[in-house]
Amino acid sequence: MSDNVKIPQQAGRSGADDRPEALLRVEGLVKHFPIRKGLLRRQTGAVQAVDGLSFDVRPGETLGVVGESGCGKSTMGRLITRLLEPTGGRIEFQGHDITHLGVAGMRPLRRDVQMIFQDPYSSLNPRHTIGTIVSAPFRLQGIEPEGGVKKEVQRLLELVGLNPEHFNRYPHEFSGGQRQRIGIARALALKPKLVVADEPVSALDVSIQAQVVNLLDDLQDELGLTYVIIAHDLSVIRHVSDRIAVMYLGKIVELADRKSLYESPMHPYTKALLSAVPVPDPRRRGAKSDRILLKGDVPSPIAPPPGCRFHTRCWKATELCRTQEPPLVELRPGQQVACHHPENAGDAVDPTSAGNAAAPVLGDTAEGKAGGKTGGKAATDAPEDTGK
Numbered sequence: 001m002s003d004n005v006k007i008p009q010q011a012g013r014s015g016a017d018d019r020p021e022a023l024l025r026v027e028g029l030v031k032h033f034p035i036r037k038g039l040l041r042r043q044t045g046a047v048q049a050v051d052g053l054s055f056d057v058r059p060g061e062t063l064g065v066v067g068e069s070g071c072g073k074s075t076m077g078r079l080i081t082r083l084l085e086p087t088g089g090r091i092e093f094q095g096h097d098i099t100h101l102g103v104a105g106m107r108p109l110r111r112d113v114q115m116i117f118q119d120p121y122s123s124l125n126p127r128h129t130i131g132t133i134v135s136a137p138f139r140l141q142g143i144e145p146e147g148g149v150k151k152e153v154q155r156l157l158e159l160v161g162l163n164p165e166h167f168n169r170y171p172h173e174f175s176g177g178q179r180q181r182i183g184i185a186r187a188l189a190l191k192p193k194l195v196v197a198d199e200p201v202s203a204l205d206v207s208i209q210a211q212v213v214n215l216l217d218d219l220q221d222e223l224g225l226t227y228v229i230i231a232h233d234l235s236v237i238r239h240v241s242d243r244i245a246v247m248y249l250g251k252i253v254e255l256a257d258r259k260s261l262y263e264s265p266m267h268p269y270t271k272a273l274l275s276a277v278p279v280p281d282p283r284r285r286g287a288k289s290d291r292i293l294l295k296g297d298v299p300s301p302i303a304p305p306p307g308c309r310f311h312t313r314c315w316k317a318t319e320l321c322r323t324q325e326p327p328l329v330e331l332r333p334g335q336q337v338a339c340h341h342p343e344n345a346g347d348a349v350d351p352t353s354a355g356n357a358a359a360p361v362l363g364d365t366a367e368g369k370a371g372g373k374t375g376g377k378a379a380t381d382a383p384e385d386t387g388k
């Protein structure tokens with residue numbers, strides 16, 4: 001843990017005081033993985049996996065987290081469940097600072113915060129029966145459930161749609177979808193308040209994905225759970241989320257309620273991601289779409305681009321974007337965006353009044369900025385319209 005990590009600018013937020021009470025509150029969260037080389041294992045750099053995340057998770061809601069591979073989603077999930085030690089920032093659960101709690105300090109919290117992992121094959125010990133796996137949390141916490149462990153395990157198996165008589169079977173006897181249900185039963189054993197699910201359905205057959213997503217939905221209603229669901233699949237995220245955080249290279253670039261995000265995305269990256277989602281309506285499939293093809297790869301998190309991290313791929317980038325990092329500010333009620341030249345900005349508030357030092361130029365177009373006062377070169381990489 002280094003103390004001298006500078007909390008990036010994105011840590012700033014607006015409207016902090018009138019927010020509803022959060023179950024989880026994250027402020028300027030940072031995780032840099034050191035890169036060591038040579039005999040002396042000297043640190044030569046760091047992977048900036050998570051670099052200044054600030055967000056709340058409200059009781060009973062589902063916060064979806066989406067972004068391309070390597071943008072830090074899993075690292076964020078492991079930080080908030082305290083499976084990883086943060087490099088900087090602060091994590092509060094129910095108002096208590098849990099940022100640097102040790103194993104003993106975390107023990108009571110382990111009941112309240114659980115994680116569901118992506119891979120239902122590797123996350124279950126093949127040598128243990130389902131009964132042993134699902135009852136492990138009771139043993140670890142030294143808890144004897146009412147009615148006994150076996151009865152409670154059977155109740156949990158039934159809850160997630162599995163045959164309660166199968167508690168003596170082994171993981172290999174189950175399908176991928178069933179194994180994920182076992183993982184969910186294990187996560188729910190201690191009646192947690194917050195469940196962080198990292199790609200809970202992406203390892204499953206498409207036909208099974210909907211079943212597991214619906215199961216998570218039903219369990220939320222039944223047990224009053226709060227979810228953070230991480231996925232790269234925007235259709236899954238749309239189905240499950242109340243609010244959505246879009247991540248790019250270790251940062252949140254947009255955080256909004258589902259309707260605003262899908263109907264009126266403000267960050268160019270969100271717009272590009274959404275434009276890549278297939279159109280489900282067969283009548284519209286042949287129609288000309290506004291599909292935006294992002295050029296180039298995601299830059300390395302070891303040396304992220306200066307200014308806006310998205311500027312190397314953004315068709316709206318100006319000189320301002322290349323030099324100044326846009327802070328995450330609330331441009332519409334409930335819609336936070338980190339962009340100097342946001343999309344759909346017609347009815348947005350003036351970001352200067354939201355305490356934004358590097359004020360976005362609202363309503364800007366790429367063309368409009370060509371001779372802008374920043375003197376920046378207008379983006380020549382306009383989004384490609386595939387016309388498909």
Ligand SMILES: Nc1ncnc2c1ncn2[C@@H]1O[C@H](COP(=O)(O)OP(=O)(O)OP(=O)(O)O)[C@@H](O)[C@H]1O
Pocket residue numbers: 033047048049067068069070071072073074075076232301
């Ligand atoms: N233990 C680690 N040591 C070093 N680098 C790591 C470690 N864990 C993750 N990283 C790096 O941090 C970055 C973010 O990784 P992370 O797994 O959080 O991304 P992700 O968004 O979950 O990606 P995916 O969608 O592929 O699961 C990546 O560049 C990854 O290589």
Ligand code: SF4
Pocket residue numbers: 267268269308309310311312314315316317318321326338339340341342
């Ligand atoms: S317009 Fe500028 S600040 Fe906004 S996403 Fe593009 S490069 Fe980043």
Ligand SMILES: [Mg+2]
Pocket residue numbers: 073074075198
């Ligand atoms: Mg991941």
